[in-house]
Amino acid sequence: MNSRHVFWLAAVLSCVGLGICLYKWQVLQIPLSPGEHTAVWTVEARTSFIANGKVKARLTLPMDTPGFEIIDENFVSRDFGLAIESLNGRRQALWSIRRAKGPQTLYYQLSVNPKAVAVQRQGNFPGYPPVPDYPELYRSAIEGLLSDVRAQSADIASFTRQLIGKLNTDRDDPTANLLRQEADSEAEWARQLVYVLAGARIPARVVYGLSLKHGTLDARLQPWLEVHNETAWLPFNPRTGEQAYPENFLIWKSGPDRALVTEGGELPELRFSVRRALKETLQLARKSDSAIINFSLLGLPLYVQNVYTTLLTVPLGAFLVVILRNLVGFKTFGTFMPILIALAFRETELLWGVILFSLLVALGLTLRFVLEHLKLLLVPRLTAVLIIVILLMLGISIASYRLGFDHGLSVALFPMVILAMTIERMSIVWEEHGPKEAILRGLGSLAVATVAFLVMNAAALQYLLGLFPELLLIVLAATLLMGRYTGYRLTELWRFRSVWMKP
Amino acid sequence: MRMPWTRLREAGIMGMNERNGRYISHYNPRRLYPLVDDKLTTKSLAIAAGIAVPQLYETVTCEHEIRDLSAKLAQHDSFVVKPAQGAGGDGIIVITGRQGGNYVRASGVPISEDALAHHISNILSGMFSLGGIPDRAMVEYCVQFDPAFAPISFQGVPDIRTLVFRGVPVAAMLRLPTRESDGKANLHQGAVGAGIELATGLTKHGVMNSKPVTHHPDSGNALTNFTVPNWPQVLLLAARCYELAELGYLGVDIVLDRHLGPLVLELNARPGLAIQLANQRGLSPILRTISALQHIPADPDERVALGLKLLAEAH
Secondary structure, three states: OHHHHHHHHHHHHHHHHHHHHHHHHHOOOOOOOOOOOOEEEEEEEEEEEEEEEEEEEEEEEOOOOOOEEEEEEEEEOOOOEEEEEEEOOEEEEEEEEEEEEEEEEEEEEEEEEEOOOOOOEEOOOOOOOOOOOOOHHHHHHHHHHHHHHHHOOOOHHHHHHHHHHHHHHOOOOHHHHHHHHHOOOHHHHHHHHHHHHHOOOOOEEEEEEEEOOOOOOOEOOEEEEEEEOOOEEEEEOOOOOOOOOOOOEEEEEEOOOOOEEEEEEEEEEEEEEEEEEEHHHHHHHHHOOOHHHHOOHHHOOHHHHHHHHHHOOHHHHHHHHHHHHHHHOOOOOOOOHHHHHHHHHHHHOHHHHHHHHHHHHHHHHHHHHHHHHOOOOHHHHHHHHHHHHHHHHHHHHHHHHHOOOHHHHHHHHOOHHHHHHHHHHHHHHHHHHHHHHHHHHHHHHHHHHHHHHHHHOOHHHHHHHHHOOOHHHHHHHHHHHHHOOOOOOHHHHHHOHHHHOOO | OOOHHHHHHHOOOOOHHHHHHHHHHHHOOHHHHHHHHOHHHHHHHHHHOOOOOOOEEEEEOOOOHHHHHHHHOOOOOOEEEEEOOEOOOOOOEEEEEEEOOEEEEOOOOEEOHHHHHHHHHHHHOOOOEHHHOOOOEEEEEOOOEOHHHHHHOOOOOOEEEEEEEOOEEEEEEEEEOOOOOOOOOOHHHOOEEEEEOOOOOEEEEEEEOOEEEOEOOOOOOEOOOOEOOOHHHHHHHHHHOHHHHOOOEEEEEEEEEOOOEEEEEEEEOOOOOHHHHHHOOOOHHHHHHHHHOOOOOOOHHHHHHHHHHHHHHHO
16 A cells, blocks of 8 residues: 555656656757767856945956857846946946845856967057165165076066066075065965066066866955066966966956955955856756746856755765665665765865775774773763864874875865764774674775765766756655665675575 | 575565565554663563563662662672663673672673773763663663573573564574673674574574574584473563563563573564574565454464464465
8 A cells, every 4th residue: 555655656756857857858958968068167256245224346347358258147136236337448347226234145147168278368568667666675686686587588478487486486585585475365476476577677467367167166366477578468377487377267357456346335255156067058048938947956046056066966875875775785884974975075086085084084993992991971972082083184184285285185074073973883883893893884884985976976967967956856756666675685685695595 | 597586585584674664664653662672661561561570670860870889789799781772782781790899790701890880871871772862771680591501502691582473473583692792692793593493492493693503602512402491481471572562573582590480681673684594484474474464362372372373384
């Protein structure tokens, strides 16, 4: 009786899921795989501030974007009035409102199509800058430095490369050290370079842009250096002196003014989310008035879309756990612990994730055995393990950064409470059922986490679920059916081998 | 070539998914779990129903009671410390004597008063309970097991696990502690299970760590054709336990005391699958037959007779 209901429910869910999916694929022509379509970058600028009365917010918009073609832009302004102003070769969005209170968020969305990689940027020659009036302290040192570099270079480009290299790496030169110490941010350092270059009468400026990376949630503008060689602006890495823009660099603005200026708004903040999507899909989504498109993931702000791309794969991981536990018979610590670990692997990458996880659990377990001798009560002991886990995470981050492994930094993304509970449970299993059982279960959890990560991180599946979230109804149906599965588990075939291996 | 799962199905072996999905979820309502998950509740229910259980010496509910415990226990040479809501035999310490200021465990290893107090404190904080919820510790009579078991046991106390389905006993096994199981009678900890023929009380097969065995690994004595003393009494006692909690799918653990006879040690709402290996017989056929029955007799004697009749028919 019961089981017939489950079958019906599962059948209905699968039909609905499959039906919507087929409709979107066949009628709305949404492609099933990312395949051969051109990728389009969608960048969303999230402007937020706290309003108190009359507010004006001015956001600088990108104009000249070498390497990219702007194909579309739109604004989410809520109750604010919006005006686009162009002046002095700058484009700005001006949002204004007479009365507003509390936190406000405004969005500007931009779609760009990648073109040939830019190696320089057109622009009128701004004229030779005057030599700055350097302070007495290092005037002669800078002049000395500039003449040294001049002797070793042929043109403006090689001069700039040499100079940046010297200023960044020379540890013995007290002037270079002083200039480095004064710059406490990347932007400050780029301005410092402009200041020194002016000493050689070379026009230079700081530009700000975004390194486009799929799935970015909280990016900020990155400063870069441009130098004019009398025909065009040449890009330079302010740290290495390499003559190029960063990969997929979308230039947002030039010049010293802030990208976001507010009048009447407090704590202004500007963050960027980036997504790579398909041209066809995007155009379709804009053109079509179909409710299915409007009420889908594509209708949400980019920032939320990126969060859901991750969230939508979690059911796949959870279903995998169902299969591995009820069909295979894996033993893990905690039902969904492996999924949380798999989510952390997304940031750390698989190999480093496995290494860091094992390291953290092994160290935590060792210290947990020391705690055992102190005979602590349960909750204080758990808290002690949690504190130790956080200190270990910090220690691993610092040690690996000092040793030059950037991957160790991402250890902070591990869910620490889950780790603490895992260590505690593992130590109890270790004591009661022996090290073999504890290590076996630990490895089981790690194996499930790895498989879950591989499934959840498969680009094709992420794409498919992002555009066809109704496929989750099919996953739900399969889960319901698994809930009624009363057959054997794979491990039980082994457990009861004495019954069926009998001749 | 027949597939392993086909052969298992033909042998009537029940898997974990079938146990959970077909029997536990249907016959064991969740609201009744607390009655058997808390051994103190089970004990008082049993006493009220006139079923013999090991005598309860002390209950420890809060930390400060631990200090007074050694004074209260001075009159007892041997006793057992258990978490009231423990699972799978975890957290049980058997004390069989004293040596100077220390207690002596069943294995002969001494344990100091401090260490025992810390263990009890762990029990209270929920280290051994399902889901880690705060628990109570109970101190009870240490069973003096029937000398008949001496040749096939190692330290610890052997017990008899009977599976009772809708009040009808359907399978039983003798659980014998080994050196590996550290005196505990739980099969997953390495104890030996010996299947008992319900009609005769004779042991038939042995199993240890899921592998068939014919002799006890420590004493070397044969595990088969051993007659369980007072068998009809044990079987009836197991059937009577159904009335205590009304759980349809129930594991009953009974010990045989040399002076007091059969005592109910605890009830289990999720008894394991190993009993099938110990009996070399699957549970599926008999469970299906009984779940198809419209009427189950109310009288425990009749239920035992029903079980024996159904098993005889199956052969």
